[in-house]
Amino acid sequence: MSGSVAQEPAIELRSLRKTYRKGKKTTVAVDGLDLVVPRGRVFGLLGPNGAGKTTTVEVCEGLTVPDSGSVRVLGRQWGTGNDQEIRERIGVCLQETKFHEKATVRETLELFATFYGNGRPVDEVLALVSLQEKADARESTLSGGQRQRLSVATALLGKPEMLFLDEPTTGLDPQSRRQLWEVVRSFRAGGGTIVLTTHYMDEAHQLCDQVAIIDHGKVIAEGTPAELIRSLGAEHFLEVDVDTFADKVRPADLRALPGARACEMTAVRAVLTVDSVHVVLPALQHLLSSRQVAIVGLATRDATLEDVFVHLTGRHLREDGKP
Amino acid sequence: MRPHVAMAVARTTFREFWRSPEAVFWTYGFPLIMAIVLGFAFRPGELPPVPVVVVEGEQAESYADSLRQHPRLKVEVLPEALGDRALARGHTALLLKVKDGKPVLRADPTRPEAEVARLLVERVLRDRDNGPGPQIASEVEARPGARYIDFLIPGLLGLNLLGAGMWGVGFNLVQMRTQHLLRRLFVTPMRRSEFLVGYLLGRFVLVVPESAAIVLFGYVLWGVPLRGSIAAMTVLVVVGGLAFSGLGCLLATRPRTIEGIAGLMNAFQLPMWLLGGTFFSNEKLEGIVRWAAEAMPLTHLNRGLRDLMLEPGGWSDVTWPLIGLSGFACACFLLALRLFRWT
Numbered sequence: 001m002s003g004s005v006a007q008e009p010a011i012e013l014r015s016l017r018k019t020y021r022k023g024k025k026t027t028v029a030v031d032g033l034d035l036v037v038p039r040g041r042v043f044g045l046l047g048p049n050g051a052g053k054t055t056t057v058e059v060c061e062g063l064t065v066p067d068s069g070s071v072r073v074l075g076r077q078w079g080t081g082n083d084q085e086i087r088e089r090i091g092v093c094l095q096e097t098k099f100h101e102k103a104t105v106r107e108t109l110e111l112f113a114t115f116y117g118n119g120r121p122v123d124e125v126l127a128l129v130s131l132q133e134k135a136d137a138r139e140s141t142l143s144g145g146q147r148q149r150l151s152v153a154t155a156l157l158g159k160p161e162m163l164f165l166d167e168p169t170t171g172l173d174p175q176s177r178r179q180l181w182e183v184v185r186s187f188r189a190g191g192g193t194i195v196l197t198t199h200y201m202d203e204a205h206q207l208c209d210q211v212a213i214i215d216h217g218k219v220i221a222e223g224t225p226a227e228l229i230r231s232l233g234a235e236h237f238l239e240v241d242v243d244t245f246a247d248k249v250r251p252a253d254l255r256a257l258p259g260a261r262a263c264e265m266t267a268v269r270a271v272l273t274v275d276s277v278h279v280v281l282p283a284l285q286h287l288l289s290s291r292q293v294a295i296v297g298l299a300t301r302d303a304t305l306e307d308v309f310v311h312l313t314g315r316h317l318r319e320d321g322k323p
Numbered sequence: 324m325r326p327h328v329a330m331a332v333a334r335t336t337f338r339e340f341w342r343s344p345e346a347v348f349w350t351y352g353f354p355l356i357m358a359i360v361l362g363f364a365f366r367p368g369e370l371p372p373v374p375v376v377v378v379e380g381e382q383a384e385s386y387a388d389s390l391r392q393h394p395r396l397k398v399e400v401l402p403e404a405l406g407d408r409a410l411a412r413g414h415t416a417l418l419l420k421v422k423d424g425k426p427v428l429r430a431d432p433t434r435p436e437a438e439v440a441r442l443l444v445e446r447v448l449r450d451r452d453n454g455p456g457p458q459i460a461s462e463v464e465a466r467p468g469a470r471y472i473d474f475l476i477p478g479l480l481g482l483n484l485l486g487a488g489m490w491g492v493g494f495n496l497v498q499m500r501t502q503h504l505l506r507r508l509f510v511t512p513m514r515r516s517e518f519l520v521g522y523l524l525g526r527f528v529l530v531v532p533e534s535a536a537i538v539l540f541g542y543v544l545w546g547v548p549l550r551g552s553i554a555a556m557t558v559l560v561v562v563g564g565l566a567f568s569g570l571g572c573l574l575a576t577r578p579r580t581i582e583g584i585a586g587l588m589n590a591f592q593l594p595m596w597l598l599g600g601t602f603f604s605n606e607k608l609e610g611i612v613r614w615a616a617e618a619m620p621l622t623h624l625n626r627g628l629r630d631l632m633l634e635p636g637g638w639s640d641v642t643w644p645l646i647g648l649s650g651f652a653c654a655c656f657l658l659a660l661r662l663f664r665w666t
Contacts, residue, residue, distance in 0.1 A: 061510050063666060084512050092510040098502035100335060102342035107335065114331040115511040154507070 008075040010162050010193040011037035011060055016069035018055050018217075029055040030066070031217035037195060037210075039161075042188050044208035045197040046305060048315070052217035053197040054095060057166050060195065061092050074161060088116060091155030093148075095166040095197075101140040105131055105150055108139060109157060116158035129153045129183055145176025152183055162193040169203060181207055201305045213309055220312050228308045233261050237307070238272045238280055240288075241297035245270070248291040257283045268296075273303075328513055329521035336525025340495075350491045351533045354483040358537050359544070361479060365471050366545055372397035373440045376406040378420040386419060386426060389451045396443055416440035473548070476541040477628035478601035480534055481621055484560065485595060487533070488567025489588055491526050493575035497584040500575075500664070509665035519660060523568055530564040531557065538632070551631030555638050559631065559645060563624040566648040569655030570620070576662040595621040620651050 018030040030052045037043045045053045058064040059071055062078045074089050076082040099108050109122045126132045129149040134142060142150065148168055155163055165184070169177040177200075184194055184207055198204055204211055205225045213221040213228070221228055229235055244267055254263040254270055259279035264271045274280045277300045288295060309315070340346055374397045377387045383400050390398045401409065409415040410429070417430040417440035426448060430437035499505050508518060538556075541547035549556065574591065578584040598605055598612065599621030608616055616622050627644035630636040 063506060063510060084514075087510060087512040090510070092507070094503060094507055094510075096503055097507040098504060099507075100339045100504070102339045103335060107338070111331050111335045112511065114328050115513040117512075151507075158512070 008072065009036045010039045010041075010043075010074060011035065011195065012070075012072040013056070013060070014070045016056065016059060016066050016071065018052075018059060018064060018066045028217055030059070032069070033214070033218055035212055035219060035222075037193065039193050040188075040191055041209040042184060042194045042196060042207050044204040044211040045195065045214055046199065046201075046204050046211055046309070047197075047214035048199065048309075051214045053214055054166055055217075056214070057164055057195060057197055061090065061164055062086060088158060089161045091158060091160030091163045093151045093155045093163070093165045093168050095170070097151055099139045099147075099150065099154075102138055104136050104138055105142070105153075106135045108150065109153055112154045112157050118159065119157045120159055122157075125153045125156050128156060128186065130179060143176070145172045145179065148172060148176065148180060149183070152180065156183075156187070160192065162195065163187055165194060165196045167197055167199070169198070169200065177203070204305055211305065213305070213312065215309075215313055221308065225305055228305060229303045232273065232303055232307060232311055235303045236274050236277050237301050237303060238274050238277055238284070239269070239297075239299045239301070240272070240284065240295060241269050242288065243294045243296060244268055245293060248293055249288065253287060254284070257287065259283075324514060324516045324520065328517040329524065332513075332518055332521025333524035333528075336522050337528055338525075340491075340526060346495075347529075350487055351529055354479075354486055355533065355536060355540070358476065358479040358483065359540055361475060362472055362541065362545060365475055370395065373417075373436060373443060374399070374415045375417045375419060375440050375444060376401050376409050376415040378403045378406045378418060380421055382421045382424070386421065386448075390419070390444060390447050393443055393447050396440075396447070417444060419444060470545075472541075472545045473633055474604070474629070475602070476537070476545075476547045477632045478599075478625050480537050480560075480628055481563065481599065481625040482596070482601045483537060484530065484534065484564045484624065485567045485592065485599075485621055487530055488527075488564050488569075489571035489574070489592060491571070492523065492568045493571030493584055493588060494581075495526065496522070496572065496575035497578050497581060500579060500666070501581065505665045515660060515663060519572065519656070519663070523565075523572070527564060527568055531560055534560045534564075547632065549632050550634055551636035551640070552638060555636070555641055556628075556631045559624070559627050559641050559648075562645055562648045562652065563620075563627075566620050566624070566652040566655070569652040569659065572659040573655040573662070576659050577664055595619050598622070600625045620648055623647050 013033055013035040016030050016033040016035075017028075020027045020029055033052065033056060035056070045056060047053050055064060059066050060073055062073075062083060065079075071078060073086050076086050078086065103111070105126070106122060109125060113119045113122055123132075126135055129152055131146065131149055131153060134146055139147065139150065152165070152168060155165075163184075169180050172180070181203070184196070188194060196204075196207060208225060211223065211225055211228060212219045221231070223231070245265065246267070251263050251265045251270075254260060254265065254272055257272070257280050259274050259276045260272050261275065262273040272280065272284075281300075285295070340350075373395055375390060377383050377390065377398060377400045379400055379402050387398050387400050390396050399409075399415070403420070406415070406418050406420075410418050410431075413434070416434065416436040417428055420427050420429065428441055428444060430441055432438060432441075496505075538547075538549055542549065570591065571588070574587045575584055578587060594615065598608070598616040599619050600606075600616065601621070605613070605616040605622060623644040627641040630640045634640070
C-alpha cells in the first residue's frame with residue numbers, strides 16, 4: 001500500500017447519486033451526496049427511514065453501483081480490479097441477515113473464517129462478542145441480540161480496517177444494545193474505523209465521534225454530536241404544562257425571560273429552549289404565578305441530536321416521534 | 324478458485340440440508356417412495372378388464388351375453404342416457420347400441436382404452452356372426468428387461484435426477500437470496516465460482532447414493548436389470564444430475580421470491596415430465612412435439628439410462644448423451660456465473 005493511499009480518508013464520496021426505478025416511478029435514494037469519513041473514527045449516519053443511509057452504505061460496501069459520482073473506500077475504487085482487496089479489508093454487518101439456521105455459531109464463524117486469507121481465530125472473535133457460551137448453539141435458537149452479535153462477529157473475522165454496521169441495534173433490548181456498543185468501542189480503541197447507521201439518537205451520541213445527518217439523500221448537517229447540538233444555540237429544554245395559557249401569557253413573554261432562547265407553545269404546554277435552566281426557572285414560576293396560570297407539570301432535559309434534526313427539517317427522525 | 328473455500332461452502336450447505344429432515348425427505352425420500360409406488364402400480368401381472376356398455380333395447384341381452392364370453396371384457400347393460408353418461412365420464416371405454424338390427428360401436432378413438440375395447444368387441448362380434456376364427460396363442464411378456472416396469476424404472480431415475488437437481492439447487496438458492504444471506508456472502512472476499520461450486524457439491528452429494536437405491540429397489544422388488552457398464556451408468560447419473568443442477572442454478576440466478584422460482588421451475592419441469600420419455604416412449608411422437616421432446620435433456624438421459632440398464636450397453640452407447648448433457652451442464656453453469664444476482 002502506498003503512503004498516499006494510507007493517508008487517504010477511510011471513505012470519500014463525491015456527488016454520489018443513486019435512483020431506483022420501479023415501473024414508471026423513479027425514486028431518488030441518494031441525491032448528490034458528499035461525505036468524507038476520516039480514519040480511526042466512529043462515524044454515524046443519521047436519518048429517518050428512507051433518507052438514503054442504507055443506500056449510501058451499500059454503495060461503500062460494493063453492494064450497490066451508483067448512477068454517478070465517485071466512491072473511494074480505503075483509498076481504492078470499486079470495479080477497478082481492487083474489489084477483492086477492499087473486501088479483505090472491510091467488515092460488514094448488514095441491516096438484516098439470516099444465517100444458516102441449522103448451523104451452530106461456531107460453524108457459521110468457521111465458514112466465514114475460510115473466506116479471509118489472514119483472519120482472526122474463531123475463539124478470539126467469539127470472546128470479542130461474548131458468544132463463547134453459545135458457540136455450539138444453532139442459529140435458530142439465538143435471541144435477537146445474540147444473532148446481531150453473531151453478525152458483527154462474522155464482520156470482525158477478517159481483521160478489518162473498517163466496519164460497516166447498518167442499524168445494528170434496531171429492535172434489541174437495552175442490555176443487548178450495550179453489549180454491542182462495547183464491541184464498537186473496543187474496535188475503535190484498536191484503531192479501526194466504523195461507519196454506523198442508526199436512528200437511535202442516544203446511540204449516535206454515545207458512540208459516534210462524528211455524525212452526518214442525512215435527509216432526502218443529502219447530508220444536511222455534519223460535525224461532532226456536541227457541535228451539532230451547540231448549533232441549536234442552546235443545550236437544554238424546559239417543558240411546562242399548565243391549566244391554560246389563554247390570553248394571559250404569550251410566546252413573546254416567555255422568550256423575554258432571562259436565559260430563554262426560543263419557545264414553542266400551545267394552549268396548555270410550552271417548550272423553551274434555554275441556556276441555563278437555573279436562571280430561567282425562577283423567572284418562569286414568577287411570571288406564571290403573577291398571571292394566575294397554574295403549573296400542572298414541569299420537566300427539563302438536555303438537547304439531543306433529535307432536536308437538531310427537528311430544528312433542521314421540522315420532522316422527527318422516527319415516525320413515532322420517540323428519541 | 325480456492326478449493327478449501329469451496330469445500331467449506333459445500334460442508335455448510337450439506338450440513339444445513341442434512342439437518343433439515345423435511346428437505347431431505349421431499350428431495351430424496353419422496354421420489355424414492357414414488358418410484359416404489361409407481362413400480363407396484365405398473366408391475367407385471369394380469370391386465371385390468373376393459374369396461375363396455377350395451378345400450379338397453381332389442382337384442383341387447385343377446386349381444387351382452389356374447390361379449391361376456393371374452394375374459395377381458397366387463398359388460399354392463401344400461402339405458403341409453405346412463406350409457407352416454409358412463410362414456411362421458413370415462414367409466415366405460417365403449418358403447419354398443421343395436422340400430423336397425425345391427426350393432427353400432429361408439430367410442431372416442433383418442434382414448435387408448437377405447438381402441439383396445441373396439442378391437443376386442445369387433446373380434447367377439449366377428450366370431451358371433453361367422454363362427455370362431457383362428458385361435459392365436461398369446462404369451463405374457465414377463466422377461467426382465469422387456470416389461471413396462473423395466474421401461475419405467477430408468478425413467479423414474481431420470482425424473483428423480485431432474486427433481487433433485489432443479490429443486491434441490493434452485494429453490495434453496497432463491498431462499499438464501501430472500502433471507503439476505505447471499506448479500507452477506509457477497510461482501511466477503513469469497514468468489515462467485517467458489518460459492519457456486521461448493522454449493523453444488525453440498526447439494527449434490529446425495530444424488531448418486533439415491534440413484535443407486537432406486538436401481539437396487541428395482542432389482543430386488545421386480546428384477547429390473549442393470550446389464551450395462553456400472554462405471555458408465557455412474558458417470559451418466561452424475562452428468563445427468565449436474566445438467567439439471569445447472570439448469571436449477573441458472574433459473575435461480577435472478578428471481579427474488581419463492582413464488583418466482585417455483586413458477587419458473589414448473590414451467591421447465593412440467594413439459595419434461597410429460598414429454599421426457601419417463602412414462603411412455605416419446606419416440607412415437609410427431610411434428611413439433613417430437614422436436615420439443617428431442618430438445619429436452621431428460622429425453623437423452625432416459626435414453627442413456629435405458630441403454631445401460633436394459634441392454635448390455637457401454638461407454639460407446641452413451642457417448643452422445645454424455646456429450647450432450649455435459650455441454651448442457653457447462654452452458655448452464657457458465658450462464659449462471661455470468662447472470663448470478665447476489666441481491
